[in-house]
Amino acid sequence: MSVVDLARFMEDLATQSGAAILPFFRAHFGLDDKSHGTGHAFDPVTEADRAAEAVMRRMIKDQLPSHGILGEEFGAERTDAECVWVLDPIDGTRAFIAGLPTWGTLIGLTHHGAAVRGLMHQPYLGERFLGDGKTASVRSPRGERPLHTRRCDALSAAILATTDPRLFAEGEESERYRSIEGSVRMSRYGADCYAYCMLAAGQIDLVVEAGLKPYDIVALIPIVEGAGGVVTAWDGGPATSGGRIVAAGSPRLHEAALKHLNPSA
Numbered sequence: 001m002s003v004v005d006l007a008r009f010m011e012d013l014a015t016q017s018g019a020a021i022l023p024f025f026r027a028h029f030g031l032d033d034k035s036h037g038t039g040h041a042f043d044p045v046t047e048a049d050r051a052a053e054a055v056m057r058r059m060i061k062d063q064l065p066s067h068g069i070l071g072e073e074f075g076a077e078r079t080d081a082e083c084v085w086v087l088d089p090i091d092g093t094r095a096f097i098a099g100l101p102t103w104g105t106l107i108g109l110t111h112h113g114a115a116v117r118g119l120m121h122q123p124y125l126g127e128r129f130l131g132d133g134k135t136a137s138v139r140s141p142r143g144e145r146p147l148h149t150r151r152c153d154a155l156s157a158a159i160l161a162t163t164d165p166r167l168f169a170e171g172e173e174s175e176r177y178r179s180i181e182g183s184v185r186m187s188r189y190g191a192d193c194y195a196y197c198m199l200a201a202g203q204i205d206l207v208v209e210a211g212l213k214p215y216d217i218v219a220l221i222p223i224v225e226g227a228g229g230v231v232t233a234w235d236g237g238p239a240t241s242g243g244r245i246v247a248a249g250s251p252r253l254h255e256a257a258l259k260h261l262n263p264s265a
Contacts, residue, residue, distance in 0.1 A: 010107055010119050011128070013059060017052040017089060017105050018123030024048035025124055026099045046096065049073050052089035052105060060085050072215045084110045086218040091120075092192030101125050104193045108219030115240050118219035120193050129197040129223050136200050136226030147227040149249035150202035155183040155256050158205035161195035162187070168210050173244070176234075177208060180260035196220040196247055200227035205249045206257055210234075212242040220247075230254040234261040 024047060053073045060069055064085075068078035071087040078084070085108070090096050092103030101124045109117040120129040127140045129147070136147040152158050160181060168174040181187050184206065191198065193216075198204040200223050209216075217239055221231045224247050234244040236258055246261055248254035 006109065006117065007130075009059075009063065010109070010117060010130075013056050013107050014105060014119055014121035014123075014128060016055050016059060017107075018121055020051040020055045021048045021090065021105065022123050024051075025096065046090065046093060048096070049089045049093065053087055056085075056087055056089070056107070070214060072213065082112060086110060086115075086215050088193075088215040088219070091216060092194070095190065095192060102191050102194045104129075104197075106193055106215065106219035108215075108222070110218060110240065113240065115218045115221040118222040120197050120219060120223065122194075129200065131200070131223030131226030133222040133225045136223050138197070138201065147200045147223070148202055149200060149224075149228040150205060151250055152205040153250055153252040153256075155180070155206075155253070155260075156185060158184045158253060159203075160184040160187045160206045160208060161191050161198070161204050162189060162208050163192055163195075164189055173210055176261050176263075177210070180206075180208060180257055183260065193220060196224055196231075199229055199247055199249055200224050202227075202249070205253060207245070207247040208257070208261065209246075210244045212245050214240060214242045217242055217245055232258075234258070236262065 050073050053071045057069055060067055068081035068084035070076045070079055070084055088106040090103050091106045096103045105121040107119045108115055117132050129138050137144055138147055168177045195204055195207045199207055221239055224231045229247060229249050230251055231239045231247040233239055234246055239245050246257050248257055
């Protein structure tokens with residue numbers, strides 16, 4: 001497929017997965033706990049998650065059989081392929097369960113392991129955030145516009161977001177997060193993938209997370225970078241494998257954040 005065809009195919013994945021998800025939103029549906037009562041944190045998965053990922057996997061296998069797939073619900077296939085689709089059908093399942101529209105479908109594409117295209121789709125609100133690492137845009141019922149991060153170089157002026165501060169491991173990890181949160185102007189919790197998209201849109205300046213999987217972040221990297229931001233691991237390395245992630249709207253803010261998150265560097 002050409003670049004144009006890949007972009008169109010990614011949009012088709014968003015359309016079809018959204019159609020699979022929406023009948024379940026703010027409705028009664030089945031819910032499982034992937035932690036299986038093992039004492040780990042509640043890890044919900046819904047019928048909507050599985051239905052959406054199944055649709056996307058079927059489309060990829062039918063139209064791009066040489067491509068690999070890594071998805072949250074059904075695992076990995078051909079991840080040694082040149083191109084691999086990285087899918088999270090509902091990022092923000094807790095918000096989905098609670099009827100809050102701060103969840104989204106993440107569709108990412110890697111080429112030789114690098115995140116090259118990403119899309120975040122919120123079908124209930126009709127919003128699509130797209131990026132290719134060079135440019136980024138948002139399309140909604142209000143039209144389409146380019147995305148640009150806000151120029152904020154000082155932590156003292158920054159708005160920070162994280163999904164939940166309780167997700168940081170007790171001890172050093174939690175202490176490093178508290179250090180940076182204590183340095184910013186304001187912090188907000190619970191936005192999941194929307195935080196990264198709002199960073200790309202210039203509404204938020206910094207996102208700090210831990211314990212992410214590749215499908216939680218790969219699709220968001222080209223969006224943030226395409227809008228002018230920086231996304232890395234806490235040690236400054238690539239973010240595509242997940243783990244501890246920091247995204248910033250400017251290189252200087254990113255550098256300042258790393259001094260808190262990786263003080264030994």
